[in-house]
Amino acid sequence: MAFWLLKSEPDTWSWDDQVRKGTEPWTGVRNHQAAGFLRAMQAGDMAFFYHSRSGREIVGIVEITGGARPDPTDPMHRFVCVDVTARRALCHPVTLLVLKSDPFFSDMLLLRQPCLSVMPVEARHWKAVCQLGETEP
DNA sequence: GCCAACGTTGGC
DNA sequence: GCCAACGTTGGC
Numbered sequence: 390m391a392f393w394l395l396k397s398e399p400d401t402w403s404w405d406d407q408v409r410k411g412t413e414p415w416t417g418v419r420n421h422q423a424a425g426f427l428r429a430m431q432a433g434d435m436a437f438f439y440h441s442r443s444g445r446e447i448v449g450i451v452e453i454t455g456g457a458r459p460d461p462t463d464p465m466h467r468f469v470c471v472d473v474t475a476r477r478a479l480c481h482p483v484t485l486l487v488l489k490s491d492p493f494f495s496d497m498l499l500l501r502q503p504c505l506s507v508m509p510v511e512a513r514h515w516k517a518v519c520q521l522g523e524t525e526p
Numbered sequence: 527g528c529c530a531a532c533g534t535t536g537g538c
Numbered sequence: 539g540c541c542a543a544c545g546t547t548g549g550c
Contacts, residue, residue, distance in 0.1 A: 533547100
């Protein structure tokens with residue numbers, strides 16, 4: 390089982406939207422590096438739900454419930470989507486600022502590559518963020 | 527094969 | 539809203 394992080398602009402698709410809907414295809418990724426990570430995802434993997442732009446914090450945990458398939462919103466049929474199901478919220482959102490302030494997180498891709506919207510998360514970082522957010526890993 | 531233009535993304 | 543980072547595209 391692998392760990393990931395998915396970014397979404399809360400104005401477009403927020404954690405509350407995800408919780409309300411339950412399961413939703415994660416569509417619209419148009420970056421090849423991010424798409425490569427989507428292709429590597431398997432059902433049962435877990436991912437942080439991150440609010441980008443106006444949010445800039447990890448707010449919840451989702452499970453990948455369906456592996457990569459063609460993104461129906463891509464007319465060129467070049468990109469893929471996965472199915473994402475809301476699992477639990479973090480009791481306390483973990484902000485980008487907090488992660489940047491702790492050297493333990495300094496080599497997270499989230500900090501290394503700010504414009505990447507889908508990325509893997511190391512198990513040690515996963516556990517630490519869960520502790521900060523006061524939720525089970 | 528170089529490189530400028532363009533598109534996507536998200537921190538600031 | 540601006541711009542930097544990164545990848546892709548196409549003229550030459």
